[in-house]
Structure formats: C-alpha cells, structure tokens
Amino acid sequence: MGIKNMTKSNQKHYQRIGNIYNDLWHFSDEYIQFMAKNIIEYLRLKPTDTLVDLGCGTGMYSQAILNQIQLDNPIICVDCSAKMLEQIPDSSQYKPMAVDAIDFVSQAEVYNKVFMKEVIHHIDNQELLFSSLFAKLPIGGTFLLILLPPTIDYPLFTQALQRYEKTQPHYDNLAKLLEKVGFHVSVNFVEYLQVIPKLKYFHMVENRYMSLLSFFDDQQLAAGLAEMAQKYAQQSILEFPDRFVFITANKL
Ligand SMILES: C[S@@+](CC[C@H](N)C(=O)[O-])C[C@H]1O[C@@H](n2cnc3c(N)ncnc32)[C@H](O)[C@@H]1O
Numbered sequence: 001m002g003i004k005n006m007t008k009s010n011q012k013h014y015q016r017i018g019n020i021y022n023d024l025w026h027f028s029d030e031y032i033q034f035m036a037k038n039i040i041e042y043l044r045l046k047p048t049d050t051l052v053d054l055g056c057g058t059g060m061y062s063q064a065i066l067n068q069i070q071l072d073n074p075i076i077c078v079d080c081s082a083k084m085l086e087q088i089p090d091s092s093q094y095k096p097m098a099v100d101a102i103d104f105v106s107q108a109e110v111y112n113k114v115f116m117k118e119v120i121h122h123i124d125n126q127e128l129l130f131s132s133l134f135a136k137l138p139i140g141g142t143f144l145l146i147l148l149p150p151t152i153d154y155p156l157f158t159q160a161l162q163r164y165e166k167t168q169p170h171y172d173n174l175a176k177l178l179e180k181v182g183f184h185v186s187v188n189f190v191e192y193l194q195v196i197p198k199l200k201y202f203h204m205v206e207n208r209y210m211s212l213l214s215f216f217d218d219q220q221l222a223a224g225l226a227e228m229a230q231k232y233a234q235q236s237i238l239e240f241p242d243r244f245v246f247i248t249a250n251k252l
Pocket residue numbers: 002005006014054055056057058059060061078079080081084099100101102116117118119122123
C-alpha cells in the first residue's frame with residue numbers, strides 16, 4: 001500500500017478515522033448532492049464514460065454521482081487507505097482499488113474521466129501524477145482537480161487556520177503544472193453555504209475531521225476548541241461559505 005507517497009502520519013490519520021469519516025464529513029445530504037452535481041457537470045459525464053475517483057476515501061461522492069447518473073461501467077475507486085475503502089458499498093457499481101494514486105496511474109486500467117477531490121495536498125510528486133495522467137488519458141479525456149482555496153472561512157481556531165494557510169498548495173501553481181504537462185486547463189470557483197449545528201461542527205473538530213488537525217496534540221486541540229467555544233458562544237448554528245477550486249484539465 002501507498003506509504004511511499006503519503007506520509008506515515010497522514011496514512012495513520014485515515015486508517016484511524018476510516019470508520020467514522022462519513023459521519024464526520026457529512027455536512028448535509030444537500031451539500032453532497034450539490035457537489036456531485038457539479039462534478040458531473042464539470043466532467044461532462046456521460047453514461048458511457050469510465051470514471052475514476054482518485055483518492056476516493058469512503059466513496060461518498062461516487063455514491064452521490066450514481067444517484068444522479070447511471071454509468072455503464074463501475075466507478076474505479078482508488079485510495080491508499082484500506083480502512084477508507086471498506087466503507088464503499090459492496091456492489092458491482094464500484095471497483096475499489098487499495099493503491100497509491102501514483103502507482104495507479106502507471107497500471108493498465110482504462111478510463112477517460114478522473115476526478116480528485118481534496119487529496120492533492122497529500123501528493124508530493126504532483127508533476128509525476130499529472131504527467132502520468134496526461135499520458136494515460138485518451139484524447140477527449142478529462143481530469144477534474146478539486147481543492148480548497150489558499151484561505152478558508154471555516155470556524156476553526158486561529159492556529160489551525162494558520163497551519164492550513166502555510167501548507168495548502170496554491171491552485172495557480174497546480175493549474176500551471178497541468179498546463180506544463182500538456183493539458184488544456186480552466187479554473188473555476190464553486191461555493192456552498194454550509195449551515196451546521198455548532199455542536200456537530202465541534203464534534204467534527206474534536207475528532208480531527210481534517211487531516212491538518214492531526215498535527216495538534218490533545219492539549220493544543222482542547223485549547224483550540226476552547227477558543228472556538230468562546231468565539232461562537234452566542235451561536236447554536238454555524239454558517240460559513242465553503243469555497244472550492246475546480247481545475248478542469250482536458251486532453252485535446
Ligand atoms: C480528505 S480525504 C478526501 C476523500 C474524498 N476524495 C472526499 O472528498 O471525501 C483524502 C483521501 O486521500 C487519500 N490519499 C492520500 N494520499 C493518497 C495517495 N498518495 N494515493 C491515494 N490516496 C491517497 C486518503 O487516504 C484519504 O482517503
């Protein structure tokens with residue numbers, strides 16, 4: 001499995017939260033359906049396409065995609081964490097593969113549409129991934145890269161937001177890299193207003209729902225939660241814009 005391209009601490013993070021991930025990341029059904037609808041549109045997904053969900057985690061978005069469109073071929077769900085993959089329904093509609101993303105793109109699988117959501121910050125050799133994908137996709141194939149922007153308005157504690165800003169890859173650099181390896185690239189922003197009960201969000205943070213929270217020890221996390229409790233003392237519902245960068249890379 002993919003220890004080689006993913007740090008051991010991140011690997012441990014996803015193995016640890018695999019069985020509670022869907023609970024932690026399930027902001028709302030409406031949000032997940034919204035995201036799936038956008039993925040379908042940006043990929044111009046058709047029933048005859050063969051789709052890869054690269055770094056699929058628990059396959060939450062693949063499942064939502066199949067609620068909206070019928071595909072003739074199973075979705076190839078790739079993730080290096082077996083614990084995350086275990087959550088995917090046992091069905092011929094999915095082909096789970098426990099393999100590192102970079103190893104996957106050098107394998108013999110055939111596909112023409114690929115999306116990768118909130119994974120790129122875990123990939124060290126992004127150029128290798130992009131150039132291998134370019135070589136692998138047929139003419140007319142599309143790679144949709146989805147990531148968070150350089151700053152986020154999540155109701156997290158200050159140190160977590162600072163750490164995020166230091167480590168998040170910039171979408172501009174990724175778009176340039178995709179162009180460099182040969183893709184025709186366009187960048188768009190997709191926004192959703194998250195509305196979530198405060199206690200639910202605090203529970204997500206307590207359980208370190210984002211991998212960046214695993215860099216804080218128990219004491220630091222407790223201090224961060226105390227800061228959040230003070231800041232949001234008057235609110236029972238938290239509302240914040242969740243912005244995503246959609247980089248569409250086409251092989252023309
Ligand atoms: C934040 S989760 C996103 C999961 C899913 N795409 C989603 O949006 O719900 C990141 C996922 O990337 C996987 N991952 C990280 N590095 C990887 C790599 N090098 N190859 C394959 N999967 C990787 C992790 O195991 C984890 O499931």
